[in-house]
Amino acid sequence: MLSREGRQGLTLISPPLLYALLMLAAPLAMVVTFSFWSQNYLDLDTTITLKNYRDAWTKPIYRVLIMRSLNISIMVTIVTVLLAFPMAYFLSFRVKRHKALWLFLITIPFWTSYLLRVFLWKVILGYNGVLNSALMGLGLIDEPMTFILYNVNAVVITLAHAWAPFAILPIFVALERIDRSLLEAAEDLGDGPVRRFFRVTLPLAMPGVMAATLIVLIPTVGDFITPKLVGGREGLMISNMIQIQFGKANNAPLGAALAITSMVIVASISLVIYMAGRWFRGRTP
Amino acid sequence: MTEQSIIDIRGVHKSFGRVEALKGIDLTIREGEFFSLLGPSGCGKTTLLRMIAGFDEPTSGVVMIGGQSMAGIPANKRPTNMVFQSYAIFPHLSVSDNVGYGLAKKKMSRAEKAEEVNNALAMVDLEGYGERSAHELSGGQRQRVALARALVMKPRVVLLDEPLSALDKKLREQMQVELRALQQSVGITFILVTHDQEEALIMSDRIAVLFEGEIAQLDSPQRLYRQPINQRVASFIGVMNFLEATAEASSGGDLSLTIPALGSVSMHAAQVPEGTDVAAIAQIGMRPEMLTILFDETDKAACESTGEVVGTSYYGDMTYYSVKLSKAEQPVTVSMRNTAGRSIVPPGTAVRLGWGADSIVLFPS
Structure with a gap:
């Protein structure tokens, strides 16, 4: 028998709970089920099998794609967080007035669609693109740089830009929460700005850095639009393969197994990062 | 307590934009005395303390510590340590690491540092609390940690920014007595900022009463109470x-x-x-x-x-x-x-x- 409060709570959360179950848990359960079936040309063979997982874990192509996806998203995460930190720091410590306006400015890239932003990077990074023409016009390079589009670099640049605000905001919030008298205390106790940063500011900003890391890492592993548009052949990621399996290749069970595989890998990496973050916070310098 | 001066403040003005927070302060604080800056909020007492600590620079005038001008010398290079109003205990560090924070740079062995930390904790009656984390402490204990963290540095001057204002009345009264006794036993100059006249009377050797950025009266507690210089000082200190x-x-x-x-x-x-x-x-x-x-x-x-x-x-x-x-x-x-x-x-x-x-x-x- 539920208490009055319990029933009230249940009533309150039931609409979103229902929605989440219907739109999130059910499809996920379906994908899991699919991954244990197999494709028999036009029909699905519903006998339970581990064949898809065997393929996903042993065939070199999938391993290469998963490793590449992880590499790219880890690189994107590092670049994004490293770039976001100074921005968040500036916003929190240097901007005295109109902080809301600055935060608002950071969201401006989101006013256009994701697709459009990826295309714009294509325009900037292309062979005859903005960057190459500008640098050639300035006489800094003799011929267009080709290593900036249709490869891994382009994917990293584009994704780092796209996810920057998601990294800036949690770090900014963590920095805002630091009691300024702690920084004065550190200075009072003999620390210069650099020591103080590593002994007080960074450890206390760590929850924000962790949040930023996870927020960027998790979705970028699964991104397939950016690699498809700017990644070229060597920039393709596992999600492109999953998309192909569900689409053209018509092998949804294999696609599902690949999706579950990458989900499990991302989840375990996130867990490791989370634990590392806790360890870092708990440790005393 | 000697007649030797430790802090000399000469003609210090401080303006924040158009607001004049301090209007020409001249003040000498003696070596080893318990000195209080007393005044209502907004009188400039905290600004003056922060200037001694090195967190604010005077607009004009000079702050000298031990006969040396402090102009351009940052807080981390001054022989002063502060007990903050909020205590500013580092939340990610244990009590020992908080107290030993400032020793990191000093040339001492790990064992010597640990010894210093333990001595400082003993001084504030917190032996055995070293391994605790900051949020396991009560308000009074945090206050003691903050004090130990300042004392372990062996500063020439300890600056206290309303250190007791967050404590309840009983604990505050107890800490007033303890703080005074501690100051007398270590013999370090303490400068206290407070708006509580009773606290200033109980703890200080001398008190400077500040109104609107100016020193209205500087005297011993007894003289301040018995012979207030004007009606305003008289009604600020006690009832008249x-x-x-x-x-x-x-x-x-x-x-x-x-x-x-x-x-x-x-x-x-x-x-x-x-x-x-x-x-x-x-x-x-x-x-x-x-x-x-x-x-x-x-x-x-x-x-x-x-x-x-x-x-x-x-x-x-x-x-x-x-x-x-x-x-x-x-x-x-x-x-x-x-x-x-x-x-x-x-x-x-x-x-x-x-x-x-x-x-x-x-x-x-």
Whole structure:
């Protein structure tokens, strides 16, 4: 028998709970089920099998794609967080007035669609693109740089830009929460700005850095639009393969197994990062 | 305590935009004394403390510590350590690491540092608390950690920014006594910023009262209470009854006072502060405890007046009576120690008031 409060709570959360179950848990359960079936040309063979997982874990192509996806998203995460930190720091410590306006400015890239932003990077990074023409016009390079589009670099640049605000905001919030008298205390106790940063500011900003890391890492592993548009052949990621399996290749069970595989890998990496973050916070310098 | 000065502040002004926070402060703080900066909020006392610590630079003037100008010297290079109002205990560090924070740079072995930390913790009665984390501490314990963290640095000056304001009354009173005792045992100069006049009186060797960025009076607690320089200082420190009065010099430097509300009295030359401008005297002040209600008919006082009780406030050990004098409109406050067997006199009772010339403070108009 539920208490009055319990029933009230249940009533309150039931609409979103229902929605989440219907739109999130059910499809996920379906994908899991699919991954244990197999494709028999036009029909699905519903006998339970581990064949898809065997393929996903042993065939070199999938391993290469998963490793590449992880590499790219880890690189994107590092670049994004490293770039976001100074921005968040500036916003929190240097901007005295109109902080809301600055935060608002950071969201401006989101006013256009994701697709459009990826295309714009294509325009900037292309062979005859903005960057190459500008640098050639300035006489800094003799011929267009080709290593900036249709490869891994382009994917990293584009994704780092796209996810920057998601990294800036949690770090900014963590920095805002630091009691300024702690920084004065550190200075009072003999620390210069650099020591103080590593002994007080960074450890206390760590929850924000962790949040930023996870927020960027998790979705970028699964991104397939950016690699498809700017990644070229060597920039393709596992999600492109999953998309192909569900689409053209018509092998949804294999696609599902690949999706579950990458989900499990991302989840375990996130867990490791989370634990590392806790360890870092708990440790005393 | 010596006469040697440790801090010299010369002509210090500080402006924040158009607001002038400090308007020319000249101040010498002696080596080893417990010095308080007392004033209402916004009087500039915290600004002055932060300037000594190195968190603010004066707009003009100079702050010297140990005879050396501190201009351009950042907080981390000054021989001062601060106990912050919020305590500023590092939340990600244990108690030991908080206390030992400032030792990181010092050339000492790990064991020596641990020893110093333990000594500092012992000094504030927190032995065995080293491994605890900051949020396992009560307010009073955090305050002690902050103090130990400053003392472990062996600074020449410890700066305390309203360190007791966040504690409850009982704990605050206990800490006032402990802090004072600790300061006397280590012999380091303490500078306390407070808005609590009682706290300043209890703890300090000397007190500077600040109003609107200027030092109104700098004196020992006793002199500050007994001889406030003007009405504003008098009413900021404790309670003071103000009465209209005129004075005339009489033979031998004695003062003949006419107080319409109380009567006439002669003040002995020895009790008249030096340099008093007799002609300018327009008001006198009397502390509530210097007035006595003469409950028994046999009670006698140097001077007597009559009045009527119009209100009472019971404080347990004391009762504050509001007494309307027969010859004045405004009531005076009289404090009486509550003794066994005497009940509070209810409002409406006619009473005799006893007072003496030796308790009178003279104020010019």
